[in-house]
Amino acid sequence: MKQFMDQDFLLTTETAKVLYHNYAKELPIVDYHCHISPKEIAEDRHFNNITEVWLGGDHYKWRQMRSNGIEEEYVTGKASDRDKFQKWAQTLQRAIGNPLYHWSHLELQRYFDYNGVLNKSTWEDVWELANEKLRQPDMSVRNIIKRSNVKVICTTDSPIDDLMWHKMIAQDESFDVKVLPTFRPDKAVHIEKSDFIEFIKELSNISQLPITNYNTMCKALQNRIDYFAEAGCLVADHSLPYVMYQPTSEAAVEEIFQKRLGGASLDETQLMQYKTSIMLFFGREYHKRNWALQLHFNSLRDNNTNMFKLLGPDTGYDCINNEGSAAQLTGYLNALQSTDQLPKTILYSLNPNDNALIGTVLGCFQDSSAIGKIQHGSAWWFNDHKLGMTEQLQSLANLGLLSNFIGMLTDSRSFLSYTRHEYFRRILCDIIGNWVENGEYPYDLEALGEIVQDISYNNAIRYFGFI
Secondary structure, three states: OOOOOOOOOOOOOHHHHHHHHHHHOOOOEEEOOOOOOHHHHHOOOOOOOHHHHHOOOOHHHHHHHHHOOOOHHHOOOOOOHHHHHHHHHHHHOOOOOOHHHHHHHHHHHHHHOOOOOOOOOOHHHHHHHHHHHHOOHHHOHHHHHHHOOEEEEEOOEOOOOOOHHHHHHHHOOOOOOEEEOOEOOHHHHOOOOOOHHHHHHHHHHHHOOOOOOHHHHHHHHHHHHHHHHHOOOOEEEEEEOOOOOOOOOHHHHHHHHHHHHOOOOOOHHHHHHHHHHHHHHHHHHHHHHOOEEEEEEOEEOOOOHHHHHHHOOOOOOOEEOOOOOHHHHHHHHHHHHOOOOOOEEEEEEOOHHHHHHHHHHHHHHOOOOOOOOEEEOOOOHHHOOHHHHHHHHHHHHHHOOHHHOOOOOOOOOOOOOOHHHHHHHHHHHHHHHHHHHOOOOOOOHHHHHHHHHHHHHHHHHHHHOOO
């Protein structure tokens, strides 16, 4: 029997061990999509206890605590941080087979030098140990980032953000990690949302352009895209229930926009027409600037109305969606390609049934303008566990060029989540190691090492143009 999460955790062959320990383990990290706070980096926050860094904003953990019958008071409520940690430890003990079990223990090992097991019997010792560690100067946010060997971080930012914290970080010569904004204009796309009108007002104010029609809104968004570009932005990100494609005329889009400004609701066809138009606009703008477009789709959000009213979005009440079609996805990409305005694009579907679909879509739109121009994004959200990562990697290998894959990201709100890159690298090396030992690829360490290092680090640097 193997030891619990030892140095060869998830590495089942000798080739996998060589690839991970000799080629992947020490590589820097490029975290090109996350939700951490640039303010906390700029201010170099110190956390008071492990609950703050572990449970604050982590809806992955909240879902599991609720599944274990934990009262909401101990999840997002007013219970003490100590009591919340105890309830999480009780839950974690029951999370066999869940990636949170592995992630949590990797974080305890790497950041707190704790190689034991967190459960209902050990929680108090872990609480004291972790909090003592967090009081040390080398456990500030910036030191955690540097200790994790992170070179680039891309946060997720609204078009109306002034990027003050990014500018402050960039001007600080004592911190050499690149912290770049990502342009996330979901509020401009989701015209049906209740906050759309307020967003238009805020966009008008910050861009100093009166927005009276669809055209002036696009000009205001162009203004903000340029502003983000000046701050070093190289990536845009969009979250969609599914990729829509139903083109219409400029006049029709203007009519839809004016109808919504007047407070009227829109039907499904009008929503699709508007979203198609605005997404085509964004794609063209990103192509102009050589930005990468990330498309996160097939998520169904805020399904529990009572809890949405109580807690708001991103609190653990989302699920996998199964809408949209290949024709809509390819229609959108083809519309941009037909005018030579298709940007580098990364496709993430929350539905794992879409792996093969994405794998075949990639090959329809690759060209010589960028190696791996269209990417199958890493296993996302409900899929970034061992099986989900394995299925995504194997599907990409079967249908595309795995060696050109841009690798892992955290998609996290926690500064301890960089161990997810380790988790991914171990799984990657194990898959490749098994192929080699099964005679499916030669034992050529020079070629294998290059593939592993490219996927783990080099491809992302090249693809986004970070350095």
